[in-house]
Amino acid sequence: MAKRKLTPMLEQYLHFKEEHPGCLLFFRMGDFYELFFEDAETVARAVQIALTSRNPNDENPIPMCGMPHHSVEPYLSQLLDKGYKIAICDQVEDPKEAKGLVKRDVTRVLTPGTVVEDSNLNSKANNYLGAFFFDAAKDAGGIAWVDFSTGQWSGLHSRRETELWQWMAKINPSELLLPQGAKVPPQFSELSSQVTFVAPGAFYDLSSATNRLLESQSVADLDSLGLAGKGELVRACGALLTYLEQTQKGEFGHLGEFKPLNLGKHLLLDEITERNLEIFRRLDGKTGIGTLWRVLDRTMTPMGGRLLEARLRQPWRHLAPIEKTLDCVTFFYERDQLRVDIRHSLDSVYDLERLSTRIFLGRATPKDFVALRQSLKTLPLLKARLDGQDFSSAPDLGKIVNKWDGMDDLAEVLDKALVDSPPPVITDGGLFRKGFDPVLDELIELHEHGEDRLKELHQKELAETHIPKLKLGFNKVFGYYFEVSKAYKGQVPDHFIRRQTLVNSERYITPALKEMEDRILSASEERKALEYKLFQELRERLAAARSRFLYMADAVALLDYCQGLAEAARVNEWCRPDMHEGMEIEIEAGRHPVVEDALGASNYIPGDLRMDQERRILLITGPNMAGKSTVLRQVAILTIMAQIGSFVPARSARLGLADRVFSRVGASDNLAQGHSTFMVEMTETARILRQATKRSLVILDEIGRGTSTYDGLSLAWAVVEELSARAGGGIRTLFATHYHELTSLEGKIEGLRNLNIAVKEWKGDIVFLRRLVPGPADRSYGIEVAKLAGVPRPVVDRAREILAKLEEKSQDNGSKRAVDRASQTLLPGFGAPPIEISGELTEHPIITQLTDLDVDGMTPIQALMLLNQWKDMIKE
Structure with a gap:
């Protein structure tokens, strides 16, 4: 088949397509973005628009689809959500001035991690682009992440590759850059990021990365950024900057100061803890009801919401910032009317961070400018509400008010400049108010009232020429003209220029009429051009004030964060926690905020809990559904809430950091990784035992339940012993279990105390009292819980019969001795029981050898050989 001959336009399309492999190419043609070939088929299918063809009558028609340029954003958003990358190819010269094919170029590449438009973003969540690098030869690596929509970025250097992946999973970037050949470890395969593989040499070169980073931050050396000796983290930063250069096709000087993550400042929550405690997502992966985020979020602005997210991911570790935040929250908590007024004002403040970013990048729409104007008009109202308040109890709020920048100058400019409802497209005109620019006023007057100006000129000529039947007309050949009857031909003045002779009249133009016509006909285009120029000048003025916008965005975010926590505390009747640097935890009438939110305050039964030097490990027993897991999570969540500066759901709470x-x-389980439920359980337990410190808080629920009874019981027992022995005195631990044998450890392990969730039997059923009381549970009530869950009655009755027989057998002395002997042999913590054997057996050589055997010093081969030797001796 002969090669298809393509038009110059399609050749241009394929040229840009070749330069951007892996991207859908949106090709600007007039007022539309068009796609061709495979891209057209992909987009038409993905966003459900009509697929047509460029040459339908041809033997091989070229598939195509398209959408108007002014309504393309929703389609881009859908495609980005589906994981596609998009190259935007715009016309870079005026088609009216083009000689031949209009010049085009790819002006930016849209990817999930680099978008800045609101339609592609969650307003109260960061949208990160991440980069990962690990040098196995140096056993060191680094990760960096940037929210391109706000300009905030950070990173972490570590010698543990697993730790870097844990943080990457915690940050959960929308897009993750990896060197070609690298892989996401199997245990992190559930990472929801879109992975983009890039060339190591081009993106992770240390020299290029250093130069890009220093230039971006305007510093002379890496010491200024705290990156000296952290080449792996520098490489990750370089990958981010290189990727942004390639996708944004221009300057991105809006990036803020790079601040490496300081782990020493924050309470660390790994990704597993975030998931298990359902801080941002429920265990089923969904957001909203059932998460701590949903209960706490009473913020009114996107900036405040993102600050809440950041604090929840990285709570404070030290007392000073926690107390300062608690002081600010208390300030609003105690002033209900002020809080109501502040919330009302904050509701009119839009996203100052992302608005200023779009303005700086030249991607702001007229709607963005209106939102910015509304926000700036609200700032003086916020300041007025705060003026006159006594901030002695919350000095951080006082500092904000004292350094307030109302940006009145910019608010005034925006108020004078823009109409209330500007058109969506900058080049359509109609953006500016009258009075903003004298030249524009004249063009607006001509465009909107040109006919009136012509009538004025007509009346003037009538008065000066005294021709009674002087008419004003228009046709497409001559444009506007004056028509004079031949009866008054002699009265025509000299400045009338004849253009056409008719049977009964003559048609004339005048210099003034021609000038007026030219101005009227061109006024529309001139107005659009001038408004576009004025819009760019306004954008540049606002972009120059980005630092002021960011300062006020931070100020508003802190106000919003504190009032939001105060609102949540007031609505839910929470108390201010008493924070201290000791190890004690004392909670009176504590509640789980998420469970209470779901059930309602009247349906939740509060409980008390105390941990101190004598109660470092609390062993909690009780039946399923009684609330053991709720108690465990409750203590952990109250600790996290307190360390972000929030009040907590309790009558009182004294919490050690x-x-x-x-x-x-x-x-x-994690079947995709080949991990069973028990394997996942043991992996998470291993992480805790290796990383927990004396000041950590550990909650463990049902360790060892995924394997056989004795294996699981032994593991649970050993874990308790290890936690009690760690860190020179034990780690604060809440341990829920169904292994009642573990309750015998109270009195044997220092600092361990038994607690149980109280239940009451009533006419063959059980009633959950939801109270945490001292002592071990007397039984598990598993059959009763099964009955409550709806297990068929025959199964429940049969289970009771079997249980009765097993309990009857356990009363037999011989059986009881056998069970006791097995337990004492298998369970660590007990001495070996006396062996009841005959005198002959006591003197057997095997017994002698076994007594003297050095088990720790034997190899597996030696052990097998010895066993074989004993076997032969027994045969003899």
């Missing part, structure tokens, strides 16, 4: 919170709760 934690440096980390670990959780091992629930039962889940």
